[in-house]
Amino acid sequence: MxxxxxxxxxxxxxxxxxxxxxxxxxxxxxxxxxxxxxxxxxxxxxxxxxxxxxxxxxxxxxxxxxxxxxxQAAVRQSEHDAQPSDGAVPSLEGPSMSDDTTEGIPKGGLYREPHQSRxxxxxxxxxxxxxxxxxxxxxxxxxxxxxxPSQRDIERKKMLAAFKERGLQEKEIRADGHCLYSAVSDQMAQLNLDMKPKIETKVVEDGERENEVPTYRKVRRAAADWIQQHPDDFAPFLEEPLEEYVRKVRETGEWGGQLELLALAKTFGLDINVLQAQGGVEKIEGGGDAEKALWLAYYRHGFGLGEHYNSLRKAP
Known part of the structure; x- marks a missing residue:
């Protein structure tokens, strides 16, 4: 027990x-x-x-x-025995009782069994x-x-300490599956960087107008084209066919991660710094000017959908 x-x-x-x-x-x-x-x-x-x-x-x-x-069975049997079907009062005839030994009980009378508590x-x-x-x-x-303490609270506390230590402030990006690409486009806009990729790419599809395509969508397409044109650098790390992976990067709201950051660093010729909760910085080199490196904040537990990226900039 x-x-x-x-x-x-x-x-x-x-x-x-x-x-x-x-x-x-x-x-x-x-x-x-x-x-x-x-x-x-x-x-x-x-x-x-x-x-x-x-x-x-x-x-x-x-x-x-x-x-x-x-x-429970014993209780049911006891109740059944106590209530005969003919309605008679249950009783037992006294053993060899005589007038001398049964004072107060009529001769031939019945001896009732005393009530026993259950x-x-x-x-x-x-x-x-x-x-x-x-x-x-x-x-x-x-x-x-x-x-x-929740993992989310612990992570957030560490991130705030890392921001303060490095003189950074955070711009929160919507957690919708496009956060990595939105954060990169926000960083490039803040630094006035050219968003033209090094390779030929269709960031604007047939029938679309340049000013009608969201910038995060252009960043997605640039990453997809780089991966597609450099299969030897990416295919060994994929668990599905390269073409299907590229399609998801280009057309869906699939989350981006390490491979997409590498593709963006290479295609735009930029260095990308990713600040993590433990205070470490992961550097992804793309051959750009270190003074114009992109800064992103990476969360593992802070947002409902899972992994998330926010955009960082110098604190005033």
Missing amino acids: DELQAKHRKEAKDLQSRITQKKKQATKKTRKGVNDECEQLERELKERQAKELAALDGDGNSGEEGSEEDA KPNRAKARLARRAAEQEATIKEAKEEVKNI
Whole structure:
């Protein structure tokens, strides 16, 4: 029983940690579904643990305690015996009773068995006690989780310290899947850098007007064309065909990462510095002027969709 209780406490704590992570990552659109899922997980855990406790009690009991099912069957049989079908009052004839020994009882009368109080159902009491202990364990686990700083808060605190140390301030970019390309285009606009790629590329498709194409879309297309024209530099790192990967970079809202940053550094001839939460800076060289390097902030936990890039600039 001690081992089972320890196992149940660990399962409750693990589940609470999972629920906390799920709720942190939920968006406005997915919050209701996540809450329903979490409630279902808690309900399933309680039911399974109650069954395990009941099974252990059933295996370990004998004699007058018995299992919960045996106790309930005994109660039902007792009630049945106490109420005969013909409606007669249950009684027993007295053993060899005579007028001398049955004073106050008519000769040939009936001897009624004294009322016996029903014993408490010990199996049910144990189950109730175990359920209360489980509730207390889950509540305790929830309180512990509340006191643990979230990864998001820790990351944000470290980033703010890194900004202050390097004299930088942040411009938040919308977390929509295009954040890397939007941050790069924002940086290039701030530094008045030419957005013309080194290679021939169709940043403006047939039928589009130059001023109607969002700058992040032009940056996406430039990265896609560079990857497509330099397959030997990128294909070994892909888990899918190069053409399909290029299509996603060019046409969808697929997140960008290390490979896209390298492609952009090369095609625009720029150096890109990526500041991370631990204070380190990842430098991606593109052969540009170090004084006009792009600065991006990289978050792993700070935004609902996952990894995210913001644009940085010198603090006033």
